[in-house]
Amino acid sequence: MESVERMPSGSRRDAAAEWLLSRINYERTNVVPYGERQLKLDRMRQFVTALGSPDTAAPIVHIAGTKGKGSTAAMVAAMLTASGCRTGVFSSPHLERLEERFAIDGIAATGEQLADLVETVRPVVDEFDRRAAESGEDGLTFFDISTAMALVYFAQQKCAAVVLEVGLGGRLDSTNVCLPAVSVITSISFDHTKQLGNTLASIAGEKAGIIKSGVPVVSGVIPDEPRDVIVQVAREHGARLIERGRDFDYIYHPSKKGDKFDYVVAGEVKLADVAIALTGEHQAANGAVALAVIDELIRQGWQIPESARREGLATMRLAGRIELVAGEPLVVLDTAHNAASAAALATTLAARCEVPRTLVIACSRDKDFKAIATALVPHFERILITEYQSNPRVVPRDELAAAFRAVASPTPSASIELIATPIEAWRRAIEVTPASGLIAIAGSFFLTAELRPVVLGQRAQLPST
Structure with missing residues (x-):
């Protein structure tokens, strides 16, 4: 394919997207493998290192969960942006354009920026492909490359914070190369059972694979079976666990004029009547998890005033969620x-x-x-x-x-x-x-x-x- 750099603007973007989408893409296959043979996290670490270790450029909030991770990621990012912190979000899948996966302060990357990112990572991808071919293995996947592109983009744009949404599971996900400031598990329910297991405990074990030694974990998981797994994994890693139902919770106030909730910490209302842009009680639950993440960042020394927390939750947008x-x-x-x-x-x-x-x-x-x-x-x-x-x-x-x-x-x-x-x-x-x-x-x-x-x-x- 002709170099993306030499093509006219519109075709540069389209050629970049075509190249990226031509990679092995498990979002578009009937069979989605989930094993160390197909999802090589060590290779992903090497790939990110070869790109200059962009995962170390800014503190990261790493979010897994069966449902709610996209909403929670958007909420955390919106509150950080409202506080004046330039924040990148990597999310998946996209609804209409690839660029949506790479957003800063709620604004997706442009087509030109997508083309530039492909131009940056492609020589390194080509080298990894050469090595893989020599050993008879598959090359880097669409999601591997997309994850790395996001990290490069956020580093180039000097983001002060990054929110990474897990693609599938957690333990073997490409995003799991990061060492975050906070790990988050929003919820556990049945999905991707062929890959993650057919019990809530097995699914929780895969999600809990994002827990790192000494890194605090915010969990919105309530059922005992998956909760017990997360508690155990956090204990094994010496990771302080902040749990919904024990350390924080919410009280939902539905209204046709706009939902609100109270954010409860240690049994006391910490923030009352928090307006939330997204509709439904499940979004109030996500909002509570997001606020608990912000509380943990504040404990680490971040300056995120109440006004920014309220503004972020009230004004954020996320397409396709009710x-x-x-x-x-x-x-x-x-x-x-x-x-x-x-x-x-x-x-x-x-x-x-x-x-x-x-x-x-x-x-x-x-x-x-x-x-x-x-x-x-x-x-x-x-x-x-x-x-x-x-x-x-x-x-x-x-x-x-x-x-x-x-x-x-x-x-x-x-x-x-x-x-x-x-x-x-x-x-x-x-x-x-x-x-x-x-x-x-x-x-x-x-x-x-x-x-x-x-x-x-x-x-x-x-x-x-």
Whole structure:
């Protein structure tokens, strides 16, 4: 491929993205391996070192968890930014553009910056590829390279803090090369069971793999089975553990005018009536975890005033997390893709929206779509099952429909239709949903990514209050 550096601006970005996306990308495969043979953390450490050790350029908050890690990462970053701290966030997957994965103070990298980053890392990648070929191994993966690019970008841009969101699991994740100021585990529930294990304890063990010797850990995990694992791993590493339910908690105050919560520390309200931009009790729980992280940073000497904490949580934005889009009918975009996040969506809608509801859904092959169906079916009058077009991991719509019909069959109140494409499903949803009703788009990041630009092209996003 011609050097990215010599290409015109638009094609530079596109060539950079094409090269990056051509790498081994487990986000786009039906089988997602999870083992030391495929995910070589030692090689990742060598790769980052060869790039100048950008992981040491700024203190890092490292966040794992089954659900809530993206929201918590965004909340922590927003509070740091509001305090005047230049903050980089590496997140995954992206919704619309690769650049979203590399954000500073809430602003994604530009296409030019993406191209520059590829130009920076590519010679080192080529050398690692050469060594891998000589030993008959696969080269660095898409996620390896993306992680390293993020660290390089944040170092180049002189970020004073970095928030790294784990991609999958924790123990073997590419982000686990860092030595953070704080480690975070937001929650443990069932997801990626083929990779992480089919018990909460085994999943917790993989997530707890991010715990480092002497590094404090903030945990939002409540169930005893995974909590006990985290307690044990933290003890083995001499890592001080700050736990929700013991050291901190929240009291949720739902409102159609905007959710709030009280942040509770050691049984006493520390911050009352904290406004939160994201909707639902699960986001209040994430907000409490984020505030506990900030408390730990303050204990380490960071200056993060209460006004910045409140401003960050009240004004942050995160696409696709029960994202309300104005119009008739109202539209909710949500990336809920496992049983726990689907249940959170259903609970939030049930508490706030007593109107006729239509669900547009597609799911990925590696998800427990039967559990997702169980969580969602009782809350919708119409269910439109489709297949996203951008990724081969999609569940065929007839297979997904069978799971939804099996749940609906005892009380067949939900009408289920199969629609070939997301665009057609969106048009059908508009046709069948009354103006006073609601359309929810959920089940996968990939579905939300395909429909969000279409929906926002026709509607105006509701301001958070």
